[in-house]
Amino acid sequence: MQEQHPDPLIEEALRWSVVLKNRSVSADDRAAFDRWLQADPRHEAAWTQAQQVWMRVGKIGPAFANRAPPPKPRQPTPAPGARPPLAATPAMRPAVSRPAPVSRRRLFFAAAAVAAIAAPTALVLSRPGLFADQRTAVGERRTVALPDGSTIELAGASALSVDFTASMRRVVLQEGEAFFNVAHDPARPFVVEAASGHVQALGTAFDIKLGADAVVVAVSEQSVEVSLAGAPPVIVRDGQQVRYRAGQLSAVREADLAQVQAWRHDRLVFQEAKLGDVIADLERYRGGRIVTTDSRLRDMPVSGEFDTRQADAAIDTLASALSIRVRRLTDFLVVLSPKA
Template sequence: MGPDPNWTDDNDFGGNLDPISQEAVTWFATIHADEVAKADQVAFRAWLRRDERHRAAYAEVERLWSGAAELPIVQARRRARQMAITRRTLGKGVLAAMVGGGGWVAYRQHPFADYRTGTGERRTVTLADNSTVEMAGATALSADFSSHLRLVTLHQGEAFFSVAPETSRPFVVEAAAGRTMAVGTSFNVDYISDDDVRVTVARHAVNIRVGAADARLDAGSQLTYNRESIGVPQSIDPASELGWRDGRLIFLSQPFGRVIASLNRWRRGRLMVMGAALAARPVTLIIDLEKSGNILATLEEALPIQVVNVTPYLTLVFDA
């Protein structure tokens, strides 16, 4: 690990950071990634010990992580379409983006999960009852089977469940505040955030409960629930909605913020949308996961956006 001398873009956005701050932000990204290599842990501790300024810079990063709320660069961009900010403002802005945007929180580590995938990885696991789970990138889940219940907790990410029929022991997937229950069926759960969990049914039906509310969802339908309520079922094409299983991401009039959250499961580093209006804008895209390295180029060609590389691990996306 270490700073890449070629990471700045044409706007020299990241170049306004002093070298130690660059290293501190990059180390913070590395240590809070989906998986942290032992070598990176050792190198990080050595970096902290090497210079008191390293420890001070990293402490500032952690402080901003826990307390920052507003992003100065966004305010500046509203006043002028140019990105001219000080080193200190940029340092705070980058970390505020991590906190305020919520993108990094969604990728918190779950060290006690039974099954995990790294960014860009797909994996199929067979559970104790012979049900299978296809896991998308950056996904973590746990299974807790008893004599009367088959409970799977989806901690983060997306997974497709092919459930072995067993009428005496329901199969339940818990994600955020909701539970999706099936006996023998095939369905997908996409956990973007606690307020954005999407369930898609490919075969038969499931029942979904959030608090006192519940809903039945049949094959060829999809709904989204949040912490407090369940959305209205919508008819969809499962083949398109679940294209990630075949190596494609297909977004049909989806909010750009949701698209970016999905893309973050499949590429190294984090993309963050800067601005609520841009995050809410509906977009239609088809992404080939075999060419994940071209995702940024695809976005820039298809949409009126500006991509700014802050570090190799953090990229900000602005409205053009």
């Protein structure tokens, strides 16, 4: 599942919310906030939406959520020896003032609010497979039979569209992961489009996974040709895999097919995978969002095997192994943060 990234302006507005909610907020902080608010008309709209988000996530700040932006204060003259404002450090204010980091607890709640930015309607409309011919729900696994005798097994939260003509068999994988078992028909090439690449089956069985930052193609029978704009096509044979992203095609290497296809048996297997990628996979089987309060957590290496039918147990196992704190704010929102 591709991760949904929050609007950076709303995220910044939420961080201002954290600063202004701090009991030690100064007049300089408020002045810096006002400069940010007036710098761009989009900032005011982001601020309004941020307040709504803040209120939605567990009613974090009921007294604060309905407040209007603070009135513009007189520019104060700092007293000798006065502490600098929370939002005034040079690293955080290159041109327009930005809020500086505050306590871990407040950033925890800010991150949780960022995760809930998209309203339900907006979230649904933003899904790449909304109008797909075939799609699976979270946690569902289903096999689709095609008119030519080919079959496609869809993983959870996956979507694709099919376009068969007299001369071409075309499938577009729009979201998630799928295993293809292609019927031989040299008169009609079977081509799968996934992100920026094309995978042409050469009478074969193969897996394609749309990851957060790359597409992975792994072949279990015969071979496929993977082509990408700006790069020469490569042949991937059985027992091999290749990764690609926009304009970049990796070298072909050996694939661990048991690991690649574990999802077909309700398992997820990881070997030195980034926690961010593990989270993306778990979301396809658990539903909702799993967010982190510290971006460094997403790069932590993970090795292990998990049951897709027990995604919450997998989260708890990861938290124990990696010394991560887990907060379940709602049934659909889990927040991971470093232990103090």
